[in-house]
Amino acid sequence: MTNTMYATLGFLAATAAGAWAWRRRHPRSYWYAVAFPLRAARVYLTWRHVSYGCTLTRRRRAWRLSLEAVPGLRTASAVIHERRRVRRVDIDRAPRLGLLRPTALGWRVRIHLHDGQLPDDYAKVAERLAHAWRVHAVRVVDSKPGVVTLLATMRDPLSEVDIAPETGELLTVRPGRLENGRDWVIDFRTVPHWLNAGATQSGKSNLANAIIKGLAPQPVAIVGFDLKGGVEFTPYAPRLSALARTRTECVALLDDLVDVLTGRMRICREAGARNVWKLPEHARPVPIVVLVDEVAELFLMADKSEKDEIAKTATALLRVAQLGRAFAVYLIVCGQRIGSDLGPGVTALRSQLSGRICHRVNDPETANMTSAIWTPTPSTRHAPSPPRHPASPSSPDKTAPGTAPAPST
Numbered sequence: 001m002t003n004t005m006y007a008t009l010g011f012l013a014a015t016a017a018g019a020w021a022w023r024r025r026h027p028r029s030y031w032y033a034v035a036f037p038l039r040a041a042r043v044y045l046t047w048r049h050v051s052y053g054c055t056l057t058r059r060r061r062a063w064r065l066s067l068e069a070v071p072g073l074r075t076a077s078a079v080i081h082e083r084r085r086v087r088r089v090d091i092d093r094a095p096r097l098g099l100l101r102p103t104a105l106g107w108r109v110r111i112h113l114h115d116g117q118l119p120d121d122y123a124k125v126a127e128r129l130a131h132a133w134r135v136h137a138v139r140v141v142d143s144k145p146g147v148v149t150l151l152a153t154m155r156d157p158l159s160e161v162d163i164a165p166e167t168g169e170l171l172t173v174r175p176g177r178l179e180n181g182r183d184w185v186i187d188f189r190t191v192p193h194w195l196n197a198g199a200t201q202s203g204k205s206n207l208a209n210a211i212i213k214g215l216a217p218q219p220v221a222i223v224g225f226d227l228k229g230g231v232e233f234t235p236y237a238p239r240l241s242a243l244a245r246t247r248t249e250c251v252a253l254l255d256d257l258v259d260v261l262t263g264r265m266r267i268c269r270e271a272g273a274r275n276v277w278k279l280p281e282h283a284r285p286v287p288i289v290v291l292v293d294e295v296a297e298l299f300l301m302a303d304k305s306e307k308d309e310i311a312k313t314a315t316a317l318l319r320v321a322q323l324g325r326a327f328a329v330y331l332i333v334c335g336q337r338i339g340s341d342l343g344p345g346v347t348a349l350r351s352q353l354s355g356r357i358c359h360r361v362n363d364p365e366t367a368n369m370t371s372a373i374w375t376p377t378p379s380t381r382h383a384p385s386p387p388r389h390p391a392s393p394s395s396p397d398k399t400a401p402g403t404a405p406a407p408s409t
């Protein structure tokens with residue numbers, strides 16, 4: 001008897017030690033083989049209670065076989081009459097839970113909506129679901145008519161971000177990661193112009209650095225406008241095709257860019273192409289990515305004599321934004337606040353910048369202003385926290401975590 005007990009205890013201890021070692025040495029296989037099936041079983045077994053607690057159930061009337069008296073539930077002295085009856089009763093029906101599919105960080109699951117429910121109803125209770133499932137976060141990541149897909153993540157994928165911005169694909173960079181664990185990829189051919197807004201020290205220039213690093217190995221011309229006296233982009237000067245540090249230099253460089261655009265327009269017109277990508281490969285000009293750091297400096301007017309220069313700059317920048325897409329000139333505009341208060345032409349410029357990145361800001365108006373034209377898509381609508389990009393190697397001190405932004409739509 002004692003021997004059997006010792007053997008059982010020994011077996012249990014060995015199993016626990018083995019599981020612990022497996023989990024430590026190979027967490028990925030442990031997750032898929034052991035932890036996920038246990039989690040999935042728990043989710044299915046508790047789904048009725050969880051959905052009731054999260055107010056996702058619907059009250060329905062259903063036929064049920066009821067027992068008037070069940071043996072064992074009454075006192076011993078009571079006379080037990082077992083009478084079965086079929087009755088219509090009110091029941092709370094949970095929404096139908098689909099198959100839980102494991103991911104590296106958690107799982108995805110489809111849920112069939114009850115009549116009258118919206119994906120938003122699930123987004124609203126996502127935090128409750130996260131607590132009930134004991135996970136870091138639950139997000140609505142997709143929705144189709146009648147079906148919503150939830151993504152549960154066990155830990156915060158942004159707590160440690162260590163990825164390289166280089167993707168190996170033309171005009172594509174990977175400056176960070178999204179809160180669902182996926183890479184955050186900027187593809188200039190899909191979204192040509194970007195607005196990168198945030199308070200000072202929020203990580204704007206750091207993101208610009210990461211973008212330069214990602215683009216550096218590609219056959220792409222990079223042009224910098226560094227209105228902070230060149231402190232951000234000067235280390236990259238050997239890779240940059242042009243760098244303007246003062247407003248006078250900026251005006252000249254913008255004029256050059258407009259000339260380049262005009263030249264590309266002519267080439268396309270003569271070749272009968274609607275944009276440079278329709279040209280034969282040998283005739284296709286090199287794409288240009290233009291980075292503007294501290295854009296407000298371009299619009300600041302110290303005295304009236306600068307008015308014309310500022311108007312010229314604003315017009316040239318707007319022209320680059322308007323014509324750039326078709327002629328492979330892409331714009332990234334960084335600034336603390338890019339609103340009409342900067343001067344005429346700023347709102348027109350902002351409306352051309354359809355990619356929006358909002359870092360930490362000091363007031364909600366700036367955040368609203370930054371994300372004003374971003375139209376949520378089902379897959380990004382409920383992204384509550386910003387993606388984060390790793391500190392770029394050029395950044396001298398890497399103390400504060402860099403945040404970036406609204407999803408890359």
Ligand SMILES: Nc1ncnc2c1ncn2[C@@H]1O[C@H](COP(=O)(O)OP(=O)(O)O)[C@@H](O)[C@H]1O
Nearest residue numbers: 200201202203204205206389390391397400402
């Ligand atoms: N992704 C990041 N990871 C770690 N630290 C970062 C990150 N982004 C920014 N930082 C830190 O924040 C500081 C300010 O960033 P910076 O890009 O210069 O801000 P901004 O241009 O908005 O004023 C940087 O010096 C760096 O230490």
Ligand SMILES: [Mg+2]
Nearest residue numbers: 204205206293
């Ligand atoms: Mg900066």
